[in-house]
Amino acid sequence: MKIIFSPLLLLVALILPEKSFAAPDGSRIRHRANAVLSLMSYTVVPDVTASDLNIGSGSNEKNELDITQFGGGATLSDSFPLYLEGTMGYSRFDPSFVLSDGTESRKIPTKWNSLTATGGIGWDFKLYTDKWGGNLVLRPIANFMLGTMASDVRIGSAVIERRRDADYQFLNGGRLNAYGLGGSLMLDYELISAPQDIDVELRYSSMSLQTFGSTSDVVQGEAYAQNLGLYLRRRAPISDWTLLKSPVRYVLEGAHTEYLGDQRGELGFNSLSSLGLGIEIDSSKYPVFITRTRLVARYMFGENTSGYGVGLAMSF
Template identity: 50%
Template sequence: MRAHGILNSARCVVMLVMLAMMGMVGLAPAPAHAQTGPTFGIVGANVQKQANAVLTLMSFAVVPDLASSSLSISNTSTDNPALTLWQLGGGFTLSQSFPLYLEGSIAYNRYDPTFVASNGQETRKLPTKWNTFAGTVGVGWDFPLIDSKELVFRPIFNASIGRVASDLSVAKFAVEHVTDQEIAFLDNGAMNAYGLGGSVMLDWESHRNERDVDVELRYTNIYLRSFGTTGGMNASAAAQTASLYARWRAPTGLRALDRPVRYVLELSHSHYFGNQAGALGFSQLTTVGTGLELDTSAHEVFVTRIRGVFRYVFGNNVHGLSFGLAASF
């Protein structure tokens, strides 16, 4: 989900991201197994392709993106989630007089691909689980394009760090059979990665008593490179995403908690380029949403606004519904 809060809440998110990223650096890769017996290998794959695929999965976690921030895609044969993407992020500008922009996001991805292993005589299916943890921070500067400073151009420097850990869901297979380097990587293999890059953004924020409008047009390009990988494999991937986000908020005419109740309309569209394009079966995602917002600022509570939004997500080969809650502090 994407957090749209005021200054204090955004600062908390960025601090959490920085702490999480420091914790990822200290993680060490787990050892691979070595066995005796007939040797099995992955059909139609090699170690380098696996490493690149793992890093491509991580690329979806390092780019701040509403469309893929809360997404679960089910395996049609098992009806279990084969892909889960989750992300929490926020950003803020210090002030109009000193328009330093800071942002941060933390993300978790889970992907459950099934490989086929063979020793030339028999084949076995290998259900695996890839778990990705990643964090991204960004530092930018707002350049106003109009006198009201409602429209700004914002270049951002981004840095990311993450870790992917893989394990076989059928551990007995790795115990009973000799496996080559490819299967060894799938069984408790791990990959750390860092990323450097940047973003450019056009941000229009217009706030009036009768309505609030927020529109963001963003392009992000972060180059990821592996380190500390099981088996010494090296991999790289480029996270390239262009996105549009728009939100309209206006009073409904109703009142609650001594403040107007506002309705919320949302639209976002993300297009994935480079390694991301088609990697998970889609090259673009769109969300449309509607909901309500309660203003609690008239009362002495630490939450000033609460929003609930229903969203419909669709793209190449995917579609679904979601419900999200957001709070401003």
């Protein structure tokens, strides 16, 4: 059985248009709830490109979005090819809003913190085995997600005394819970051999996110996560370099994600690509739980976007 575990970090800084507080407006609250779910949608599907991202606005004044995602997937065995996967994601977004009473305006910093957990159950249908022993499988996956977002507005007591509407309640100590249902379809080619290991994955994912159990009946929203991703990886020994009685391998990695639906253009781009280079240490000859450990440095790029990150992965 092979399990891949990959903690990944996303740091984003971007400027969003400032919003103004006025009279309570259910449509405006719903728009903000939809925005929270849209941010959640980037953590509910395993995605190398969106997990290594750094966007600069080019301004001295920045709002920040931090996302951390980790997860893994495994096929139990060749004789019982049940596929299980799971990811967890955390995000924090610091938008700024403007409070206006008609005569003066005041900028209000806020914090949105969200946590998501996604699971998936699938089955491998073997389509083809080539002469080198590589297998091509078709893998349909049913996915489900649970998430929560807590909002905290950092303002003075004078503002607190004046704001008691649903708009303020959402921003100050409000909570938004969400669930998601959807599925994925993956074509996976995997070759494991002494000269090299090759992994190629083409995955389409779709999930509908809905709110439930929020602190206010006004705070209701929905979002639709949809993307198409291609992932490639080659691992091969580095000459005669050995460690822990096994060859040390280099890792070449490439990925491209095309965002569709509500995610398309949400953060200023329609697609992202990633290139990675790293090393892998094999500890399978020792009685330890972890058989392989990989450290990969990645460079990400897209429309008006570039970034970098480091990924750590382990096989069990």
